[in-house]
Amino acid sequence: MFPSHPFSPLPQRRLNRRDWLAVCGALLTAGAATGLAGSLAGCAAPPARGTEDLGVVIGRENGTLTLVDSTTRTALGAVEGLGDLSHASVVFSRDGLFAYVFGRDGGLTQVNLLAGRIVRRVMQAGNSIGGAISDDGALIVAQNYTPGGIKVFDAHTLELLADVPTFYGPAGANQQRSRVVGLVDLPGRRFAYSLFDADAIWITDCSDIKNPQTQKFERVGHQPYDGLVTPDGRYYIAGLFGEDGMALIDLWTQPLTVRRILNGYGKGEQRLPVYKMPHLRGWAVAGRRAWFPAVGQHEVLVADTQSWALAGRVPVAGQPIFVIARPAAPQVWCTFAVPDYGHVQVIDTQSQRVIKTLEPGHAVLHMEFTPRGDTVWVSCRDDNAVRVIDTQNFETLTSIKAPSPSGVFFTTRATRIGF
Amino acid sequence: MFPSHPFSPLPQRRLNRRDWLAVCGALLTAGAATGLAGSLAGCAAPPARGTEDLGVVIGRENGTLTLVDSTTRTALGAVEGLGDLSHASVVFSRDGLFAYVFGRDGGLTQVNLLAGRIVRRVMQAGNSIGGAISDDGALIVAQNYTPGGIKVFDAHTLELLADVPTFYGPAGANQQRSRVVGLVDLPGRRFAYSLFDADAIWITDCSDIKNPQTQKFERVGHQPYDGLVTPDGRYYIAGLFGEDGMALIDLWTQPLTVRRILNGYGKGEQRLPVYKMPHLRGWAVAGRRAWFPAVGQHEVLVADTQSWALAGRVPVAGQPIFVIARPAAPQVWCTFAVPDYGHVQVIDTQSQRVIKTLEPGHAVLHMEFTPRGDTVWVSCRDDNAVRVIDTQNFETLTSIKAPSPSGVFFTTRATRIGF
Numbered sequence: 085m086f087p088s089h090p091f092s093p094l095p096q097r098r099l100n101r102r103d104w105l106a107v108c109g110a111l112l113t114a115g116a117a118t119g120l121a122g123s124l125a126g127c128a129a130p131p132a133r134g135t136e137d138l139g140v141v142i143g144r145e146n147g148t149l150t151l152v153d154s155t156t157r158t159a160l161g162a163v164e165g166l167g168d169l170s171h172a173s174v175v176f177s178r179d180g181l182f183a184y185v186f187g188r189d190g191g192l193t194q195v196n197l198l199a200g201r202i203v204r205r206v207m208q209a210g211n212s213i214g215g216a217i218s219d220d221g222a223l224i225v226a227q228n229y230t231p232g233g234i235k236v237f238d239a240h241t242l243e244l245l246a247d248v249p250t251f252y253g254p255a256g257a258n259q260q261r262s263r264v265v266g267l268v269d270l271p272g273r274r275f276a277y278s279l280f281d282a283d284a285i286w287i288t289d290c291s292d293i294k295n296p297q298t299q300k301f302e303r304v305g306h307q308p309y310d311g312l313v314t315p316d317g318r319y320y321i322a323g324l325f326g327e328d329g330m331a332l333i334d335l336w337t338q339p340l341t342v343r344r345i346l347n348g349y350g351k352g353e354q355r356l357p358v359y360k361m362p363h364l365r366g367w368a369v370a371g372r373r374a375w376f377p378a379v380g381q382h383e384v385l386v387a388d389t390q391s392w393a394l395a396g397r398v399p400v401a402g403q404p405i406f407v408i409a410r411p412a413a414p415q416v417w418c419t420f421a422v423p424d425y426g427h428v429q430v431i432d433t434q435s436q437r438v439i440k441t442l443e444p445g446h447a448v449l450h451m452e453f454t455p456r457g458d459t460v461w462v463s464c465r466d467d468n469a470v471r472v473i474d475t476q477n478f479e480t481l482t483s484i485k486a487p488s489p490s491g492v493f494f495t496t497r498a499t500r501i502g503f
Numbered sequence: 504m505f506p507s508h509p510f511s512p513l514p515q516r517r518l519n520r521r522d523w524l525a526v527c528g529a530l531l532t533a534g535a536a537t538g539l540a541g542s543l544a545g546c547a548a549p550p551a552r553g554t555e556d557l558g559v560v561i562g563r564e565n566g567t568l569t570l571v572d573s574t575t576r577t578a579l580g581a582v583e584g585l586g587d588l589s590h591a592s593v594v595f596s597r598d599g600l601f602a603y604v605f606g607r608d609g610g611l612t613q614v615n616l617l618a619g620r621i622v623r624r625v626m627q628a629g630n631s632i633g634g635a636i637s638d639d640g641a642l643i644v645a646q647n648y649t650p651g652g653i654k655v656f657d658a659h660t661l662e663l664l665a666d667v668p669t670f671y672g673p674a675g676a677n678q679q680r681s682r683v684v685g686l687v688d689l690p691g692r693r694f695a696y697s698l699f700d701a702d703a704i705w706i707t708d709c710s711d712i713k714n715p716q717t718q719k720f721e722r723v724g725h726q727p728y729d730g731l732v733t734p735d736g737r738y739y740i741a742g743l744f745g746e747d748g749m750a751l752i753d754l755w756t757q758p759l760t761v762r763r764i765l766n767g768y769g770k771g772e773q774r775l776p777v778y779k780m781p782h783l784r785g786w787a788v789a790g791r792r793a794w795f796p797a798v799g800q801h802e803v804l805v806a807d808t809q810s811w812a813l814a815g816r817v818p819v820a821g822q823p824i825f826v827i828a829r830p831a832a833p834q835v836w837c838t839f840a841v842p843d844y845g846h847v848q849v850i851d852t853q854s855q856r857v858i859k860t861l862e863p864g865h866a867v868l869h870m871e872f873t874p875r876g877d878t879v880w881v882s883c884r885d886d887n888a889v890r891v892i893d894t895q896n897f898e899t900l901t902s903i904k905a906p907s908p909s910g911v912f913f914t915t916r917a918t919r920i921g922f
Contacts, residue, residue, distance in 0.1 A: 131551065134601075136595075179574055181553030411690075412920040434755060458639040476691045496555070
């Protein structure tokens with residue numbers, strides 16, 4: 085019904101001036117007739133509004149997306165029927181019109197944010213853990229647990245374009261497929277990801293989508309559990325669950341090799357039971373330092389991004405989950421695992437100290453900064469609310485109702501590598 | 504006619520679910536009736552399309568904006584009547600719907616990109632050199648030559664909210680106003696800018712817009728001619744025309760002080776006549792290095808961002824104008840002043856060498872990367888064309904007609920500090 089997707093491979097007619105004037109005339113007529121009124125309510129025609137300040141909030145329990153506007157700081161509506169969103173992630177089309185939601189149940193759903201409805205939905209796996217979108221916006225990739233591997237889809241049609249199963253071990257009929265974690269986009273329609281069961285990192289080049297090429301790095305370390313690419317696109321880093329350290333690839337140095345960094349960063353510490361695996365995708369790189377959550381410890385760790393040696397440890401209020409840099413400011417904000425997830429802490433990156441402890445609500449599961457960092461949106465699951473906090477004075481500006489919210493995702497993620 | 508601007512100070516009614524369903528119904532009806540068809544042509548209703556992939560091209564000679572779509576890589580239409588665009592710059596509303604165009608003649612024009620028309624236009628000065636938008640999108644600020652100073656406008660209404668004249672020198676009736684250059688936004692509705700005639704840098708805090716507060720730094724160096732803030736928001740740097748060096752403020756260290764960096768970076772060199780002042784706003788910060796154009800020399804300079812000492816000089820094909828980092832890649836791209844402005848050069852930041860020289864067209868005046876760097880858009884004035892180049896293989900993908908194009912600006916600038 086909306087065959088207007090920008091990634092259409094069909095040649096598009098160039099508009100001439102007369103076309104454009106016709107559109108303007110129609111717009112003015114519609115505008116005058118309906119009094120397009122600052123919100124979507126009451127219009128008789130689709131609202132001609134911007135999409136760069138839109139976002140979605142995952143409704144964990146009921147498979148619902150809440151659509152939000154980060155300028156007016158309001159909810160615009162909800163979209164139902166997205167399946168199991170107990171561990172969901174979202175990427176956006178480069179025009180900010182479509183969200184692609186990866187559900188835990190293997191569902192991949194394309195949502196039109198202006199229409200407020202599902203455009204397409206495919207069940208692409210039995211158990212999935214997230215996805216990515218290519219730098220040019222043309223390809224959607226899902227990272228799957230069951231069956232293990234990645235699948236590549238046309239962003240327009242959700243047609244399956246490529247399937248890369250993650251077989252590992254000795255060749256033969258009994259070969260297993262590894263679960264895939266830590267999927268990120270790289271420039272040139274490439275994708276890097278980690279194989280939890282195979283102790284491997286793969287990089288797949290989809291520039292020729294009929295013939296994807298995969299470069300494989302084996303024995304990178306035991307059980308990579310998540311990964312990220314640094315904002316400058318230089319380093320792919322996988323966290324290791326099975327040992328004390330991380331695996332790093334310098335993507336700017338050929339030939340590509342894997343090296344181990346931060347070995348034994350938890351050595352000598354008493355291990356606590358791990359309540360929830362931290363997320364690496366939100367790793368903060370602030371200036372020359374990278375900030376990341378220590379697994380199972382009440383610490384945020386600091387690494388020097390030149391030597392990749394440990395450069396600091398900051399004691400915090402619980403087991404850190406998300407450690408995210410506030411844009412354009414010397415601050416890192418941190419959320420926590422149960423039982424400490426009523427807190428959010430703010431670390432000053434210059435003094436490496438906690439400068440503020442907030443209690444924005446009950447069961448804080450995620451937070452997302454607006455692009456230039458004037459506000460941060462904090463999902464408080466047990467309050468059925470997302471709190472919008474002014475980063476200048478830490479005051480809560482408003483609270484938005486959302487059922488059992490977990491992830492908050494703004495469309496401007498489409499502008500960033502690794503998101 | 505479009506009273507729907509997101510920055511309205513009026514309280515907005517929260518949509519309830521019934522509202523939303525009504526909108527969806529209307530959308531579906533409209534969609535079915537008009538067959539919204541992938542382009543703006545032929546619709547009977549405003550197109551519900553994304554704005555995050557839109558952009559504008561300045562038509563230098565005829566005061567016209569060409570509207571472009573960076574996904575389909577096409578022109579969508581043109582907007583006329585913007586006055587003198589011989590030195591124009593553009594900022595965008597945070598929803599990507601509006602462009603604010605600062606013309607050389609002091610005109611400030613708000614353009615609705617979906618409607619393809621001017622919404623508001625004010626003549627706010629006699630001679631203006633650009634502007635900025637606050638981190639929250641609420642304030643538009645113009646930097647003016649005549650009369651010297653900055654003016655702050657409501658982004659919704661273009662109502663004048665504050666006027667900060669740049670008087671300098673001994674108090675009295677004969678006090679002069681300095682021309683303002685190098686205006687950038689900082690977090691918390693603050694703006695930094697340089698006073699060319701007063702050898703000063705000022706930082707104005709507009710968080711209380713009825714009572715803006717200005718912090719003044721005097722004797723920063725002779726004739727600051729442009730400025731920038733680094734992408735992390737940490738450093739404000741002004742280039743000096745009247746001497747060999749730059750002025751830097753570390754915005755993360757209180758109290759704020761100005762220090763001189765890169766003194767004598769051109770010492771001992773034979774000075775060439777300066778054909779055009781380079782632009783600093785596009786300064787490339789890639790990893791630990793900052794890349795910037797040497798004034799009047801055929802060199803791109805490299806500074807270490809920790810010590811701010813000169814760390815390298817790269818010989819290039821002419822006097823550099825724009826030196827811009829390709830997103831997520833170890834490359835810096837460079838344009839040149841007349842007579843060498845038929846070239847664009849690509850520098851590898853690891854080897855600090857030119858690895859590619861392109862000849863995309865005649866009179867290259869500007870270039871803009873898409874947010875994740877898959878393409879770069881190069882304006883070729885004397886060809887009346889913008890060339891879209893694939894950054895992976897340096898091939899020209901398409902050429903877009905635009906009259907006498909200079910600046911190319913994408914709406915995703917709204918997500919970046921200092922743009």
